Amino acid sequence: MQLTNLKVAEQQVNFRQAVLQGLGEQQGLFFPDALPQLDLEPLWQLDLVARSQKILGALLADELGQELVDTLVANAFNFTAPLRPASAKQYCLELFHGPTLAFKDFGARFLAQCLSAFAGEQPLTILTATSGDTGAAVADAFYGLDNINVVVLYPDGGISELQEKLFCTLGGNIRTIAVAGSFDDCQQLVKQAFSDPALKAQFGLTSANSINIARLLAQICYYFEALAQLPEAERANAVFAVPSGNFGNLTAGLIAKAMGAPIKRFVAATNSNDTVPRYLQTGQWQPLAVYNTLSNAMDVTSPNNWPRIEALCQRQQWPLNDLAGERVDEAQTAAQLQWLFEQDYLSEPHAAVASAALSRQLQQDEVGVFLGTAHPAKFAGAVESILQIELPLPQALADANAKPLLSDNMAVDFSALKAYLQQHLS
Template identity: 55%
Template structure:
């Protein structure tokens, strides 16, 4: 698999080089040089396979012979060794595709665990140099990455997150592990955390001396893993409904939407997507006006989407350009906290307990879906991760899943830091 740097097309790397580098020169994102297309007959075969077998087949279209099929299958099996996604009917023509049945109760388990398996594969080939995973999280990435790499030999993980701006259980899931997992509460926004990560990758000396890598969705391995569950969704939908499917994606850094678009590029007959955001609506405003004008990030109850400068948007634009798709046909919209609360109550009346991110996706899907279409909205996190918020809005008591009950009383092990690069640099060099 060859990939090129979106900011310097002369820089080309293979799949494993892209994983190790994370970002290219000038902080450019890597993007596939070839966009494979699955023939319709083969697509039908894939949709009949089990989730693991299908996923390893899909990933092989991108990775090629850089890893043999048997080893790839084993790595995918280890990565996705948890309950597969579920399709839950909400109304006659709308269903929630639940992606939160993994170890950290969020969709990001798929990408983080696959990336960990790919790095483990590299390490088994005698590459025992230290790898430092530096990543920023607005909520769910932190836990998924921490658990995926916890205890892994020659890997240390540093996770930055905006202090006081993620839920209690999101924080508990990754700030109580210790060992090779180091967490830093930054007194600022997610965008400031993300800026610190980018500055670190720009520091050549720091990057080389610490073996710096990123597990954000900027890393191509995470993105490719997420393609797999879109195929799982199709396998669960009746054949007669597969030709008019609209998918509403809760968007923060836009990696999940990018993966869905790549699934469409591969051959899935997805009619359209809706890029669903909260009040941090840089992309919806851009699609409406043609002006890219990020505002200061606003804290919302859908905190994992509190991102004003989404990293993956250049990949979305590149794919639309390469496929000659019309960007104006991408659905979009933003939902306020007040509307989100009303939507959570509406879903409760329909017999479904959701959480803020999925509620936003449902709200926009319901508003835009036509009668002859079938709509999916992605359930990206378990409602219990936002226990206090959900209980206050819905006036219910949410039982804690075992995974959260185990960590409920554990102490936080985080460091505290201002959004200061010199301070972070010293920390990275000293640990």
């Protein structure tokens, strides 16, 4: 596979290089030069692992060999992604049945397998920012791996307590930093680190955010999983609503469509941090200050993956306005969560945002799929308050909740981050 830096077209790399580098020159994103067209009919009869091996093999086998691709996928995707009816016209694709109860397990575990296979004896440092679920998925996926250190930045007070407990209690090769700022601030610190050649070389920096192409490609697979579980007659009329923050999830869905997935259209569902819906409506890219919401993993106003979406739409000759953008505010999120509960489906704020967007968008002949990106118990405070119920904690959350936090604190200061890396990793 050949990939090109979207900011510096002269920089072209293969998949291994893209995974190890994370970001390209000038903080550019790597994107595949070409996407294969899949033979769909045989795929629908396979299970998640076998289907994903075929999908990712079509992208990577020419470089890695199918045997290695098969091993990477089998080791990463050792859990299910069921499609559940949520109402008369909506399904939820539940992506929270992995070890950290969030969709990020797909990408983080595949990335960890790739880096472990590619790095050999070369020490690496995973430096990443999280708005909630990435941190836990990355920490779990890399915990205890030889020659790999992990440093996770997150907004202090900007994620749920249970999210924090899942990845800030591990220790060992996992270090976590609570930054006195927003997720966008954390993300900018990571970008600055990757733009420092000496720092990058000294610590073998690479990224585990959705900016890393391995995570992005892994996420393609569950769109095909949703389609495989839909009744055959409904596949061609499926509309996917994606709860969107950094927009990696939606990027993966659009790649799946470009590879042949029969998805009718997409809805980009955001909370009040609505840079993209406003852009789609007005053509003006105007990020505002971050607004803290119930769906905190989507509290992002400068989504990193947007250049990939624009590049893909341009290549496919898809008008950007074919992509629907919907802003769902706090009152609407709570109301949709309550409505889903009345339909006998228990959800959480991020998925409720996507479901609310579907409720506005679905036409009579369409069926909706919204992505369930996290287990409701990860947002127990909000869910219990809105629905007036008590949620039992899954065992993984209960175990983590009993442990002390091990995080350090830091200002939004790149020099402080450099000093931290020198102190703890040298």
